[in-house]
Amino acid sequence: MSLSIDTTLAQLTGILPVLRELGNGETITSTAERLGFSQPALSRAIARCESELSVKLVERAGRGIALTEEGRVLTDAATEALSIFQPALEDVLGDRNARPVRLGTLRSIAGQLGPMMTRTPISSNVTISEGSTDGLLEKLVKGDIDAVIIGPRPEDPRFDWAFLQNQEFVLAVPPEHRLAGREAIMLNEAADESFVAMDSKYTTRDLADQLCAEAGISPPITVESDNPYTLRTYVASGLGLCILPDIMAGDDPSIATVRILRPGGELATREIGMVRMKSRPLPAQVRSALRSLLARPLSIDPRLVPSRGL
Known part of the structure; x- marks a missing residue:
């Protein structure tokens, strides 16, 4: 029976997979789980590496771990090295270890x-x-x-x-809203409206804010959410209008959508x-x-x- 790619990689490259995962994990436990190790086995591997190199790789940070400066240098190097070696190994092993x-x-x-x-x-x-x-x-x-x-x-x-592709953005409004039924609008036509919006960590929100700035409006945001369905229910309830990708607005019968024109007349995408x-x-x-x-x-x-x- 052939070995898994992770097992083969560990056998051929020693500590490198451990170093790479230390850069991704927040605790010894989570890092061990990603590697398929027990926590004691990972702790021993780290201690052995630190002893052989005479440098400290990790240090305690509350309940988790943090890389030392030396640890960060080595984890970055291990990640770069494995990014080249691992795909090459997967190619050599071919269909025996094809991954998703x-x-x-x-x-x-x-x-x-x-x-x-x-x-x-x-x-x-x-x-x-x-x-x-x-x-x-x-x-x-x-x-x-x-x-x-x-x-x-x-x-x-x-x-x-x-x-x-170019992804179009639209304005979601309640079905009975004064702008419902319009094919397209300039956003300054909604200058006096309240809005609901995607969470600020998403680029969907970044573009919505940019479109408002281009139109010279700064609408109050009554609610933020990271769920487009939730935002559509807020629009339907009258909490505010919402700028969303057309596909996120969907064919929801509880709202209406209007295409957005930028100041130059082009569609918002x-x-x-x-x-x-x-x-x-x-x-x-x-x-x-x-x-x-x-x-x-x-x-x-x-x-x-x-x-x-x-």
Whole structure:
């Protein structure tokens, strides 16, 4: 019986997986669980490494652990080294140890991935994590996921970007609201309204705030939430209007949606794309799956296609 990729990796690279996971864990217990170790076994491995190097790698921080300066240097180096070695090992071992494609996505995109994957022949299993842009990019940097579908395009030069679609934003209003039934509005037409909004950790909120600033309005926010369904119920209850991606507003009969025009007359949209680490090799079956996904991208409203390629 062949060994698992994690076991093989540990046998070939010794302490490197331990060092990498120390950078991701907040406690010895959580780090041990990620590695499949018992807590005493991990503590012994750390102590042995510290003894051999004559440096302290971790120190107590309340109930958890924190890396020392030397520990941070070594965990960063271990992460970089394994980001090259592990995909190469997975390629060598081939189908014997093929792992799922690990994809991260914004919540506003997750619902579109099912039809996308149905149209696309993918030989590998796919695991999908939902989260905020910052949280997903952090997982990508750590190597916990292979690629993320987010927006807008990150400026960090470590990332590689492939455009997928322009995602439209709309204004959600109660069905009986004075703006309901309009095809599109300028946001300054809602200057006297209260709003409900996504939590500030999401880029959806960033764009909503930007659109309001462009329109010269600063509406009071009565409620914040990280759940689009909850926000729609607040809109329906009359607590405030809400700026959301069109797909998050959905076909909810309890609200009406109105398209948003920016001051120049163009529709309010943001770019959505797939992001990978530029310098990180991926196993062959993962690369193949990601290429297949990019070949059959998310459905695109023809009115939102950019006038020039990226």
